[in-house]
Amino acid sequence: MRVSLDQDKCVASGQCVMAAPEVFDQRDEDGVAVLLAVEPAEGDADDVRHASAVCPVLAIHVEE
Amino acid sequence: MTAHAGNIPPTALSEEPPEFPMPRASGCPFDPPPPLRERQREGALTRVRLWDGSTPWLVTRYAEQRALMADARLSADITRPGYPSGAPVPPRGNSIGFILMDDPEHARLRRMVTAPFAVKRVNAMAPRIQRIVDELIDAMLAGPRPVDLVEAFALPVPSMVICELLGVPYADHAFFQENSKTIINREVTQEQRSAALGRLTDYLDGLLGEKLRAPQDDLLSGLAERVGGGELTRREAAQMGVLLLIAGHETTANMIALGTLALLRHPEQLAALRDTDDEKLVSGAVEELLRYLHITHSGRRRAVLEDIEIAGETLRAGEGVILANDIGNRDPSAFPGDPDTLDIRRDARHHVAFGYGAHQCLGQPLARLELRIVYGTLYRRVPTLRLAAELEELPFKHDGSVYGVYELPVSW
Numbered sequence: 187m188r189v190s191l192d193q194d195k196c197v198a199s200g201q202c203v204m205a206a207p208e209v210f211d212q213r214d215e216d217g218v219a220v221l222l223a224v225e226p227a228e229g230d231a232d233d234v235r236h237a238s239a240v241c242p243v244l245a246i247h248v249e250e
Numbered sequence: 251m252t253a254h255a256g257n258i259p260p261t262a263l264s265e266e267p268p269e270f271p272m273p274r275a276s277g278c279p280f281d282p283p284p285p286l287r288e289r290q291r292e293g294a295l296t297r298v299r300l301w302d303g304s305t306p307w308l309v310t311r312y313a314e315q316r317a318l319m320a321d322a323r324l325s326a327d328i329t330r331p332g333y334p335s336g337a338p339v340p341p342r343g344n345s346i347g348f349i350l351m352d353d354p355e356h357a358r359l360r361r362m363v364t365a366p367f368a369v370k371r372v373n374a375m376a377p378r379i380q381r382i383v384d385e386l387i388d389a390m391l392a393g394p395r396p397v398d399l400v401e402a403f404a405l406p407v408p409s410m411v412i413c414e415l416l417g418v419p420y421a422d423h424a425f426f427q428e429n430s431k432t433i434i435n436r437e438v439t440q441e442q443r444s445a446a447l448g449r450l451t452d453y454l455d456g457l458l459g460e461k462l463r464a465p466q467d468d469l470l471s472g473l474a475e476r477v478g479g480g481e482l483t484r485r486e487a488a489q490m491g492v493l494l495l496i497a498g499h500e501t502t503a504n505m506i507a508l509g510t511l512a513l514l515r516h517p518e519q520l521a522a523l524r525d526t527d528d529e530k531l532v533s534g535a536v537e538e539l540l541r542y543l544h545i546t547h548s549g550r551r552r553a554v555l556e557d558i559e560i561a562g563e564t565l566r567a568g569e570g571v572i573l574a575n576d577i578g579n580r581d582p583s584a585f586p587g588d589p590d591t592l593d594i595r596r597d598a599r600h601h602v603a604f605g606y607g608a609h610q611c612l613g614q615p616l617a618r619l620e621l622r623i624v625y626g627t628l629y630r631r632v633p634t635l636r637l638a639a640e641l642e643e644l645p646f647k648h649d650g651s652v653y654g655v656y657e658l659p660v661s662w
Contacts, residue, residue: 197610197612198360198361198612199604200372200615203368204369204615207369212370214365215365216361216364217361217367242319242606244320
């Protein structure tokens with residue numbers, strides 16, 4: 187699995203951090219999402235799919 | 251053939267758009283108005299009639315709601331032609347900030363206040379929120395019975411929390427709670443709403459002045475610093491403060507009181523929540539109650555900027571769209587099984603209670619944390635909590651743009 191994140195679209199709702207805390211974090215200055223792992227571990231794959239599904243601005247793209 | 255009221259065929263009558271908002275069924279205080287369910291069965295889109303005679307689209311199904319809320323061809327700007335406002339549009343410059351603006355201005359302003367609501371920053375507040383919740387329960391248990399849970403607990407918890415985060419003195423709570431209540435009442439006059447908004451904006455403006463002189467470690471001081479640096483005007487900063495103050499306490503307070511009522515009416519669900527050691531069940535209950543109760547029952551409103559083809563219809567530029575997320579959260583295609591049943595074990599995390607798209611609630615990590623702590627604490631500490639009034643006697647907020655109960659008498 188490969189993940190990409192469009193920070194320009196991000197509205198800092200924190201959904202991805204709640205869904206997949208191992209793979210996403212937020213910038214201190216404005217809460218914009220940060221990708222911690224472009225190729226997440228197998229065990230985090232479901233959480234990442236959920237993060238992508240709940241992102242309110244479709245800023246998370248997952249390639250299986 | 252002449253047409254008059256007596257011989258219009260029934261189909262033509264049923265095509266007359268129904269008035270919106272619609273009343274709930276009596277005796278079903280947790281369910282969306284029944285006509286919304288009927289419309290949803292018929293299709294994703296329908297027309298409704300507003301107070302001013304306009305007939306915007308009403309979107310009833312979950313999938314189409316999500317697609318449209320993420321669509322930049324819809325505008326949240328209340329001054330756009332076709333915007334389906336719930337009341338006369340206030341004069342420019344008298345709004346409550348960026349929730350009624352579009353990008354890029356919306357994004358610029360929103361990003362100025364998102365940092366304190368980031369998940370880790372919010373989660374670091376957990377011990378403080380737990381202490382607030384515990385102390386309010388101590389005081390309630392030491393006081394007389396029955397007690398109004400709204401006044402004793404549901405309203406103070408989020409008010410105290412948002413006051414600390416923003417840097418607003420909680421001692422002023424009677425003032426800002428009263429004015430907030432007026433602003434979000436959908437049956438007050440435009441004059442009453444504007445006056446209340448003016449009083450709160452002036453109040454926040456005064457606080458910003460204090461923060462400019464003597465900055466503290468709080469959100470308003472951060473805004474004051476940006477005012478000092480010329481990034482935004484003091485008026486804009488005050489309006490953002492008003493927005494965060496209202497959104498920060500009214501919504502969560504209603505979820506606490508109405509959520510407690512819903513659980514008291516579903517004793518087996520309440521028992522499961524009270525007796526569990528599983529934090530996942532508590533957070534699952536938070537998501538399910540957000541879905542099931544959907545307190546922002548006035549619909550999310552947008553104006554169409556460019557023609558949009560969806561669900562076999564064309565939304566034309568200049569038309570209004572109302573996204574009825576309350577019935578969207580009861581859509582059987584998104585929430586299989588019986589979506590009208592409260593089930594705290596359901597996976598409800600994809601609900602649209604906080605909206606979706608660029609305007610999705612920025613305070614949701616805080617709201618979720620407060621609700622997890624409240625739902626995870628109140629019923630364990632007061633295991634015999636019970637309603638001290640008949641359901642039919644309770645004053646529900648049918649007139650509020652946010653739904654809930656004005657009072658909730660409880661005993662134990």
